[in-house]
Amino acid sequence: MNLESWRNDGVLIVGGGIAGLALAGALYRQGVPCELVERAPAWAPVGAGIVLGVNAMKMLRELGLADALENNARLLEVMSITDSDNRILARTNLADLQPRFGASLALHRSALHDVLLENARHVPIRMGTTVESAEEREESVEVRFSSGDTARFGLMVGADGLHSRVRELTFGPLPLRYSGYTCWRTVVDGGGTEVGGQEMWGVGKRFGLVPLDRDRVYCFAVVNAPAEEPDPASDRIHRLRKEFSEFGGPVPHLLDQLRQPEELIKNDLHEIVHRPWHRGRVVLVGDAAHGMMPDMGQGAAMALEDVWVLSQLIASELPLEETLASWMDRRKRRVRWVQNQSRRIGWVGQWRHPLACRVRNELTHLLPDSATTRVLARLARQRV
Ligand SMILES: Cc1cc2nc3c(=O)[nH]c(=O)nc-3n(C[C@H](O)[C@H](O)[C@H](O)COP(=O)(O)OP(=O)(O)OC[C@H]3O[C@@H](n4cnc5c(N)ncnc54)[C@H](O)[C@@H]3O)c2cc1C
Incomplete structure (x- = not known):
């Protein structure tokens, strides 16, 4: 199974969310044949807002998309935690990170979607289509679509979100954890x-x-x-x-x-904690692999990092098994840390006993601003 044979058979991306569209654009730029299927019959107005932290923006810069986004986004200089009376408990100074690591942005999700979709405009996209079954063959994965037709690919990428059908087809039903x-x-x-x-x-x-x-x-x-x-x-x-x-x-x-x-x-709010994220000719990225609590605002960032690393490895000279194993090796520790931190922050944020909440707030108030800023600096500094 060498690079050329599986790459020439093309990559099927299942799901046209942040991960799937970003991957489609990245693979197209590298000359890897790919196509995408999206379950929704048409693109509908997407979600509410989203925060793209320094590490998400770093990936979007690598993918050549940062400039297009900056025109439609608000520069975010600070994120504060306050109590319900609006007293400041902690501040993360994103402006302090900007000279070293670049901007953090806040924008409407539809603005992000538009930029990702435009970037993937040369990739064939089938709307209103999903994968019914996938069978591993010696040199390919054979996919049956909901439309009834079949096709063979060198690799199938599940970018179909938290409730991933590709994950279910590959690993069987796995329980999500409700927060x-x-x-x-x-x-x-x-x-x-x-x-x-x-x-x-x-x-x-x-x-x-x-x-x-x-x-x-x-x-x-x-x-x-x-x-x-x-x-x-x-x-x-x-x-x-x-x-x-x-x-x-x-x-x-x-x-x-x-x-x-x-x-x-x-x-x-659910999460999925499951490893590995690949088997045979199938790999999961973004929320399909590691949907997490949104409490660090890092889910899309992790999806973009997944995609960038995977696209780099697909373009390298490695055989498929090594490509996927190296990808998971690069991603697993960092993703696990973010997933665990997000769960902890959410858990503390949702405490329900008034006394415990008062103590929580006072302790948070004692934290220097630099403590929370350091967490993001660490994410921005580390290799993805
Ligand atoms: C309340 C909330 C707030 C958040 N805030 C932030 C934030 O501020 N910053 C941040 O970085 N992250 C945030 N996140 C996380 C972020 O939204 C996700 O991590 C990100 O959307 C994951 O992208 P994805 O492409 O993997 O999955 P998704 O965005 O879920 O996209 C999956 C795509 O696949 C399609 N699909 C689904 N099933 C199938 C199928 N069977 N066949 C074909 N297509 C299919 C879907 O229609 C969709 O288009 C937040 C999440 C929540 C819930």
């Missing part, structure tokens, strides 16, 4: 001139806000709740206003801006 908390996201009017984002810690709940531009703020609201709790649209806005009624600072004003319950995206 115990659920999240609503939306973008509301009212950006202003703030240069920073903020996460407000209450008791068993958090409220986050990140200005995207002068007119829009990305908001997220996290509460402890059982998985799959009913969330009727008729009661959604009222419920959120009630859940966060004790929050001060900008929260009452932002909650007042909510108009359409359908604009609130709800996700029960």
